[in-house]
Structure formats: structure tokens, C-alpha cells
Amino acid sequence: MDETDAWDASTLSVRAALRDAIGAGDGTDPRAAVATVVSVDGSAYRRPGAKRVLADERAVGAITAGCLEEPVADLAERALADGAVRETFDLTGEDDTWSFGLGCNGVIDVLVEPADGSFRPALDRVRTGGGRTDASRRLPDSQSDRTHAALLTVVGGDHPVSGGDGTVPVGARALVGEDGSVASADPRPPLPDDLLAAVRDRAAAFAAAGRSDTVTVETDRGTAAVFVDGLEPVPELLVFGHGGDVRPVARFARDAGFRVTVATSRGARADAERFPAAHDVVAARPPDVADAVSRPADTYAVLMSHNFVDDRLALDALLDCGVPYVGVMGPRKRFDQMREALADDGVELSDDELDRISTPVGLDLGGGEPAQIALSVVAEALAASNGRTGGRLTDTEGPIHSRPDRDADSD
Amino acid sequence: MDETDAWDASTLSVRAALRDAIGAGDGTDPRAAVATVVSVDGSAYRRPGAKRVLADERAVGAITAGCLEEPVADLAERALADGAVRETFDLTGEDDTWSFGLGCNGVIDVLVEPADGSFRPALDRVRTGGGRTDASRRLPDSQSDRTHAALLTVVGGDHPVSGGDGTVPVGARALVGEDGSVASADPRPPLPDDLLAAVRDRAAAFAAAGRSDTVTVETDRGTAAVFVDGLEPVPELLVFGHGGDVRPVARFARDAGFRVTVATSRGARADAERFPAAHDVVAARPPDVADAVSRPADTYAVLMSHNFVDDRLALDALLDCGVPYVGVMGPRKRFDQMREALADDGVELSDDELDRISTPVGLDLGGGEPAQIALSVVAEALAASNGRTGGRLTDTEGPIHSRPDRDADSD
Numbered sequence: 001m002d003e004t005d006a007w008d009a010s011t012l013s014v015r016a017a018l019r020d021a022i023g024a025g026d027g028t029d030p031r032a033a034v035a036t037v038v039s040v041d042g043s044a045y046r047r048p049g050a051k052r053v054l055a056d057e058r059a060v061g062a063i064t065a066g067c068l069e070e071p072v073a074d075l076a077e078r079a080l081a082d083g084a085v086r087e088t089f090d091l092t093g094e095d096d097t098w099s100f101g102l103g104c105n106g107v108i109d110v111l112v113e114p115a116d117g118s119f120r121p122a123l124d125r126v127r128t129g130g131g132r133t134d135a136s137r138r139l140p141d142s143q144s145d146r147t148h149a150a151l152l153t154v155v156g157g158d159h160p161v162s163g164g165d166g167t168v169p170v171g172a173r174a175l176v177g178e179d180g181s182v183a184s185a186d187p188r189p190p191l192p193d194d195l196l197a198a199v200r201d202r203a204a205a206f207a208a209a210g211r212s213d214t215v216t217v218e219t220d221r222g223t224a225a226v227f228v229d230g231l232e233p234v235p236e237l238l239v240f241g242h243g244g245d246v247r248p249v250a251r252f253a254r255d256a257g258f259r260v261t262v263a264t265s266r267g268a269r270a271d272a273e274r275f276p277a278a279h280d281v282v283a284a285r286p287p288d289v290a291d292a293v294s295r296p297a298d299t300y301a302v303l304m305s306h307n308f309v310d311d312r313l314a315l316d317a318l319l320d321c322g323v324p325y326v327g328v329m330g331p332r333k334r335f336d337q338m339r340e341a342l343a344d345d346g347v348e349l350s351d352d353e354l355d356r357i358s359t360p361v362g363l364d365l366g367g368g369e370p371a372q373i374a375l376s377v378v379a380e381a382l383a384a385s386n387g388r389t390g391g392r393l394t395d396t397e398g399p400i401h402s403r404p405d406r407d408a409d410s411d
Numbered sequence: 412m413d414e415t416d417a418w419d420a421s422t423l424s425v426r427a428a429l430r431d432a433i434g435a436g437d438g439t440d441p442r443a444a445v446a447t448v449v450s451v452d453g454s455a456y457r458r459p460g461a462k463r464v465l466a467d468e469r470a471v472g473a474i475t476a477g478c479l480e481e482p483v484a485d486l487a488e489r490a491l492a493d494g495a496v497r498e499t500f501d502l503t504g505e506d507d508t509w510s511f512g513l514g515c516n517g518v519i520d521v522l523v524e525p526a527d528g529s530f531r532p533a534l535d536r537v538r539t540g541g542g543r544t545d546a547s548r549r550l551p552d553s554q555s556d557r558t559h560a561a562l563l564t565v566v567g568g569d570h571p572v573s574g575g576d577g578t579v580p581v582g583a584r585a586l587v588g589e590d591g592s593v594a595s596a597d598p599r600p601p602l603p604d605d606l607l608a609a610v611r612d613r614a615a616a617f618a619a620a621g622r623s624d625t626v627t628v629e630t631d632r633g634t635a636a637v638f639v640d641g642l643e644p645v646p647e648l649l650v651f652g653h654g655g656d657v658r659p660v661a662r663f664a665r666d667a668g669f670r671v672t673v674a675t676s677r678g679a680r681a682d683a684e685r686f687p688a689a690h691d692v693v694a695a696r697p698p699d700v701a702d703a704v705s706r707p708a709d710t711y712a713v714l715m716s717h718n719f720v721d722d723r724l725a726l727d728a729l730l731d732c733g734v735p736y737v738g739v740m741g742p743r744k745r746f747d748q749m750r751e752a753l754a755d756d757g758v759e760l761s762d763d764e765l766d767r768i769s770t771p772v773g774l775d776l777g778g779g780e781p782a783q784i785a786l787s788v789v790a791e792a793l794a795a796s797n798g799r800t801g802g803r804l805t806d807t808e809g810p811i812h813s814r815p816d817r818d819a820d821s822d
Contacts, residue, residue, distance in 0.1 A: 005655070007655035007656075007658065007781065008655060008656070008658055008659040008780075008781040008782050008785070010780055010782060011780060045656070045717075045784075046779065046781075047779050050779075050780075062655060062656070062781050065654050065655070065656050065715075065717045066653075066654030066655045066656065066717070067654075067717075242477075243476050243477030243478075244416070244418035244419060244473060244476070244477045245418075245419070245456070245473070245476050245477065247418065247419055248419040248666070251666075252663070252666070252786070255659070255662075255663070255782050255786070256778065256780075256782055256783050256786050257778065257780050257782060257783055304476075306456075306476045306477070306478075357805075358803060358804075358805040359804075359805055360804040360805065361804070361805075362803075362804050363774065363790060363794070363801050363802060363803060363804065364794065364799045364800070364801060364802050364803070364804050364807060365790055365793045365794045365797060365799055365801065366793070366794060366796075366797025366798065366799040367667065367668065367793050367797060368457065368458050368461075369419075369421055369422060369461075369667075369668050370418065370419040370457075370473050371419050371421060371666050371667055371668060372667055372668055372793060374419070375663070375666070375667050375786070375789070375790060375793065376790070376804075378786070379774060379776055379786060379787070379790045379801075380803055380804075382776045382777070382778050382783060382786065383774070383775065383776045383777060383803075385777075386776060386777025386778060387777065388775045388776055388777040389775070389802060389803055389806070390774050390775060390776060390790075390801045390802055390803055391774065391775055391800060391801050391802045392769065392773075392774060392775070392791055392794075392800055392801055393769075393770075393771040393772070393773050393774065393775050393787075393791075394768075394769040394770055394771065394772075395800070396775060
């Protein structure tokens with residue numbers, strides 16, 4: 001692993017690398033490959049859907065804890081020459097019998113494919129933003145809410161092609177929207193109609209849930225293993241503020257996989273150089289801050305203008321636009337005052353609105369340095385985006401030493 | 412704020428900048444200043460002890476949420492010309508009556524001083540490591556446990572000097588160890604003996620607790636305001652592993668203020684270039700990993716070699732050396748197996764040892780990307796270092812909307 005291996009890249013970065021690899025052409029002469037975990041037996045470092053893009057000059061993304069880079073690089077060359085290939089890596093015997101279920105152990109199925117144009121419609125669907133000058137990302141809600149999709153890829157089985165002459169090859173592909181709509185995925189061979197019909201409802205459900213896994217699909221004519229890759233836009237972190245404390249929040253959030261917009265407040269310039277980690281930097285009057293929100297359901301907002309009136313106006317606007325989470329920096333007492341001020345303006349916060357407000361913002365990590373506060377804020381936003389509350393995993397099933405060893409095998 | 416303003420630098424970086432500013436000379440001709448929050452009225456972004464080093468070419472550290480940079484820069488020039496100065500910033504009226512207790516509001520006392528040699532003994536005391544070639548950091552435990560100190564600085568009052576002729580000036584200084592030992596702090600004027608005697612016990616307690624605040628000290632001869640700056644080494648994160656997943660852990664941990672050592676496992680080279688965020692990269696056989704621990708009580712360890720036997724041997728060694736926290740990456744079932752294997756070797760983990768083990772490591776943030784896993788790990792280690800357990804701050808005092816508005820003022 002070296003500087004050309006962005007191993008710990010976020011999903012957003014892996015998608016950007018894939019998009020770059022496909023390039024501006026018609027995608028029929030790919031020069032990069034993409035490896036995807038399509039199924040896992042037991043516990044693994046990465047789950048199905050994890051991707052690694054392998055281009056000549058650079059690899060981006062991780063599919064294991066670091067043990068399959070070399071064989072996957074070999075498979076990439078094969079895929080570029082001969083087309084998509086699925087390989088099973090059974091690593092259970094590599095170490096000793098006690099080593100299982102993590103990283104370099106376990107059974108992992110990997111699909112390695114040319115980074116061809118068949119990915120492009122799916123990438124376009126889940127794309128959000130794409131640069132500070134891209135005004136098109138501000139879609140009306142009705143459009144922006146329809147951004148999920150499932151990319152279906154045949155990874156095994158013996159299902160015949162539509163005419164019945166031969167078996168559907170590994171790599172055959174279709175795109176299914178969360179509403180069940182179907183699109184082709186040129187230049188790949190399509191899924192036969194009966195196979196597609198048999199998996200379509202499940203694919204739509206996977207798309208809606210952002211779930212990825214290999215499913216077995218049976219029709220009257222045969223059986224296929226289909227990898228259903230539910231793709232959804234990455235969550236967005238919207239930071240309202242302009243101070244130095246915004247910088248580490250933007251940095252951690254970008255690293256942690258958020259798309260990051262900084263909305264500068266109180267006349268501060270929307271100076272992209274001040275917040276190099278942000279994907280977008282926009283100037284926003286506090287009541288208009290929701291204009292920076294393109295996908296309310298996937299947007300996690302943090303108010304840190306350190307100005308009471310500005311934060312209050314932005315809070316009102318963001319709650320109205322429907323974001324699921326608004327973190328408000330500052331002590332609880334400050335928010336109590338804010339709530340009173342809103343009441344004086346005739347705005348009574350509903351229980352639903354109060355449930356979406358997090359104040360004091362952040363997880364209880366106890367650190368007082370700017371970067372520690374930022375880590376606490378981003379950790380909470382990440383937990384919120386995944387429906388978690390950020391306690392210790394070791395406590396999730398009770399204290400270790402009081403738990404019966406019901407899972408332990410005998411030696 | 413620009414590239415020359417490392418506003419969100421960690422305490423470790425601020426101390427390094429202060430050390431650099433003092434330079435290799437005798438520290439009597441300082442060319443940089445250091446600003447320190449010495450007291451705060453109400454809730455503030457930074458607590459007493461927060462520092463900002465102001466050198467010609469670069470400023471490092473934050474003392475507010477970003478509103479006092481300019482006046483503090485002016486004070487730095489004054490301090491370099493005339494010596495230490497304390498200034499009170501009362502910002503409660505800057506905005507409106509609702510804006511209080513955060514960032515650009517509240518009352519903050521700031522001490523601005525020349526970065527002279529008087530800081531050096533205290534910095535030496537709390538220094539840990541200092542580069543990959545510094546072998547001296549591996550002190551015997553008996554020495555390495557005595558690393559706390561309190562730097563005492565007069566910031567006000569009318570206490571007479573020792574001879575009685577004149578008042579003790581702002582900036583008069585002494586160094587007190589956690590054991591009550593006293594050292595001078597040349598080239599600063601010392602604290603009068605009676606004043607020092609009156610504050611010494613409190614200073615030792617502040618040193619032990621790493622606490623910083625301004626205290627009022629009375630003697631028969633007068634009263635002084637003394638800023639007692641309890642300094643302790645920053646916590647150390649020790650990562651045992653060698654894979655790509657170590658990199659984001661090291662990066663987040665360094666950013667979050669840890670001193671970071673990567674101990675590579677299983678024959679991997681101790682290649683500093685592979686882990687650029689680490690302060691130290693060392694090769695360690697698993698049973699010898701504790702050799703990389705210089706201050707067990709302040710070391711938080713994470714085992715992520717992804718090798719069952721290596722992790723088990725390292726776990727045993729680290730528990731033995733007394734670290735308060737060992738995070739073990741992997742599912743709970745893997746740890747149960749590890750515990751069985753230890754039992755087979757005749758090692759029964761005590762309740763105390765089990766309490767120090769965190770597995771699955773990390774806070775429950777729900778993210779599965781490498782950087783998200785790393786964020787979860789570092790957030791837990793930070794929480795552990797502060798005696799916290801994560802969880803949302805907004806939940807710490809019950810749901811917002813069920814809490815009586817007892818703190819809210821009427822308008």
C-alpha cells in the first residue's frame with residue numbers, strides 16, 4: 001500500500017474514482033476494473049457492496065482488511081481482457097482454526113469487472129453535487145427523492161439466456177429503481193426477461209433500503225445467482241457557521257464519508273479556500289439556509305455560527321425543510337433560550353421537531369479541544385445517519401464477563 | 412484564518428509550537444507570544460488552559476471560537492515589548508441579550524506572554540516522545556509516572572514582592588510538581604515565598620488532576636490572582652496492526668490529540684511512510700508489544716492485526732503492563748474464542764482485566780467504511796481517556812422536550 005492506494009477512501013470517493021475510470025467516452029473500452037464484495041460467509045471487515053477501483057495509476061477503496069490486494073489486482077487484468085469474473089476466496093485455513101470471521105479469514109465472494117459504461121446510469125442516479133459550480137444538484141424534492149437504485153449483476157448459476165441458447169454470463173446486468181422501473185445497462189448483456197421479472201420486486205426493495213447482497217433467483221427455466229447492489233446517495237452534512245471550528249468538522253465529515261456543504265453565516269465570504277474539506281461552500285442568509293439542502297431526508301445539519309439569532313433563524317428554516325437532524329452547538333441553556341425566543345415569535349416546536357434537534361450537539365467524549373469537539377459532532381451525525389445513538393459497542397450486549405459463552409466452540 | 416493559522420491544532424501540536432517558539436537559545440529574547448485562557452465566566456468554547464502560540468510566521472491553537480484573533484495579536488506585540496499582560500474580554504453586549512456563553516460572548520480573561528524559557532521545564536516534564544528516533548522516552552515507570560506539573564503565573568492582585576517594595580507583577584511564575592516540589596521558572600520573576608507556600612498544595616492537586624484555573628490566594632501581606640495551569644502528558648494511542656485500516660485510525664487519533672504509536676505486527680516493516688500520521692512506528696513481536704508503552708496509565712491500545720494469535724498474545728502483554736483500555740477489533744464471538752484460548756494457556760482474565768477490554772471495539776455509529784470504523788474506534792478511545800462512555804450529549808439529561816424550562820429566563 002502506498003500513496004497510489006487510497007485504501008480507506010469513502011464511498012463518495014470510490015464512486016468518483018469509478019466515474020473517472022469510466023471516463024468521458026462511451027465506456028466500451030475500459031482501462032480500469034472494479035472489484036466488489038458480493039457475498040460474505042460470517043463476519044467480515046467489509047460487507048457486500050464494498051468496492052475497490054483498480055486503475056493503472058491508482059487503486060481506491062477496500063474490500064478486505066488488507067489481504068486480497070494482490071490476487072484482486074491479478075483478477076483485474078483478467079477482467080479487462082476477458083470480462084467480468086467472480087472468485088471465491090476461502091481464507092478460513094490460512095491461519096489457525098481460531099482465526100475466523102475477520103479480515104484475512106472467512107469466505108468472501110468478489111466480483112471483478114471492467115469499469116465500463118454500464119455503471120454510469122446508476123452512478124448518475126445516486127450522484128449528489130459534483131462540484132462547487134454544479135447548480136443542477138438543487139433538484140425539486142419530487143425528483144431528488146428518487147435517487148436510489150439497484151444494480152443487478154449475474155454472478156453465477158446456469159440460467160439460460162432469453163433465446164435459450166447458452167447460459168447467462170457472469171456480468172450480465174440491469175438497473176432497477178426503487179419504484180421497480182427497469183433500465184438497461186449497456187454495454188453489458190441484459191438479464192433475460194423472466195429472470196428480471198423474478199428478481200425485480202426484491203431489487204426495488206434493496207434499492208429503497210440501500211442493501212446489497214447476492215440472491216438466488218429461480219425461474220421455470222433455471223437458477224441464477226444475482227448480486228443486487230442497492231445504491232443510495234451518501235448522506236450530506238450541512239454546517240452553518242464560518243469560524244475556525246467549522247474546519248475540523250468539515251474535515252472529519254468528509255473523511256467519514258459525508259458529502260459536506262458549509263453554509264457561511266453573517267456576511268462571511270463563501271470562500272472555498274477557507275474550508276478545503278467541504279465539497280460546497282455557499283453563502284446563506286440564515287432564513288435561506290435550507291436553499292443549500294437538496295435532499296432533506298439525507299441531510300444532517302449542524303448549527304455553529306456562534307450567533308444566537310442566526311442559529312435560531314437557521315434552526316427554524318432547517319426544521320421546516322424536513323431534515324432529520326439538526327445539531328445545535330452550545331450549552332443546553334442556550335437552546336432553552338432559543339426555544340423561548342421562537343415561542344415569542346409564535347413558533348412552538350412540536351415533539352417531532354424537538355426529537356430532530358440535538359443539543360448540546362455531539363457524543364459525550366469529554367474532549368475540549370476544537371478537533372475533539374468536531375470529532376464528537378461528526379460521530380453523532382454519523383450515528384444519527386445510521387439510526388444509532390453512539391454508545392460503546394462493548395456495552396451493547398451487556399458486560400463481557402457476565403455474558404454466557406454460548407457462542408464459544410469447544411476446543 | 413489562513414494556512415498560517417493552525418487554529419484547530421491539538422494540545423500536542425500547540426506545545427510543539429511553543430517549544431519551537433522558545434527555540435534552542437536561552438529563551439531570554441523571545442520572538443513569539445503565547446495567549447492562554449486563564450478564566451471564563453459561564454460556558455465558553457475553550458476552557459482555562461487553552462493556548463494559542465503567536466509567532467511571526469504562524470499562529471497555532473484556539474482560545475475562542477474565532478472572535479479574538481485580532482485583539483490577541485495586538486496584545487502579543489505588546490507582550491513582546493513590555494512583558495506579560497492580562498486582558499479581560501467582556502463580549503456579553505456584542506450581539507443581543509440572548510447571545511451568551513458561547514464563543515464570541517461571555518467574559519474571558521486572557522493572559523498573553525512572551526514565549527520565553529520559563530515554559531521549558533514544564534514542557535519538558537509533560538513531553539512524551541518527540542520523534543521516531545527518541546529512545547529516551549522509554550523511561551522506567553517510576554520516572555514516567557511523575558510527569559504532571561502546574562505552571563503558576565500571577566495574573567492580578569496587589570500582593571507585595573518578597574522584600575515588600577512593590578507589587579508582584581503579572582507574569583511572575585513558579586513550577587510546582589504533583590508531589591508539591593517547586594522549581595523556578597527563569598527568566599521570570601519568582602512568586603514570593605509566602606504566596607507560593609499559600610498556593611502550593613492547591614497547585615499540586617491541580618497538577619495531579621490536569622486542571623487549570625485562576626485562583627485567588629491570600630497571605631498576611633496581600634492577595635494575588637494566580638493562574639494555575641495543570642499540565643499533563645497527552646494520552647497515547649497504541650495501535651497494534653499493519654493493514655490499511657490502521658492508517659485512518661492513526662490519522663483520526665493524531666487529529667483528535669493523541670500521541671500515536673503504531674506497532675506493526677507479523678513481520679511487517681516498521682515503515683514510517685506507511686503510517687504518516689503516527690508519531691512513532693515500531694516493529695513489535697506480539698508478546699513484546701508492551702515495550703512500546705512508556706506510560707501505561709495514559710496509554711489506550713487498539714488491537715487490529717486481524718491475526719487471532721497475534722492479537723491474543725498482544726492482549727495478554729498489554730493487560731499485564733497495566734494500560735486502562737484495550738480495544739479488540741472483531742466480533743464478540745472472536746473475543747470469546749480468544750478468552751477460551753487464553754484459558755487453555757492457563758490465563759484466566761480477571762474482572763478488572765475484562766473491564767479494561769473493549770470488544771467489539773468502538774462506538775456504535777453504524778458505519779461500515781474503513782474511515783467510519785476508524786472514527787468509531789478513536790471516538791471510543793477518546794471517551795475512555797476522559798472517563799466517558801459515548802452516547803449522545805442531548806440524552807445526558809433526558810429528552811429535551813420533557814425537561815422543565817427551569818433555566819430559561821423570561822423575556
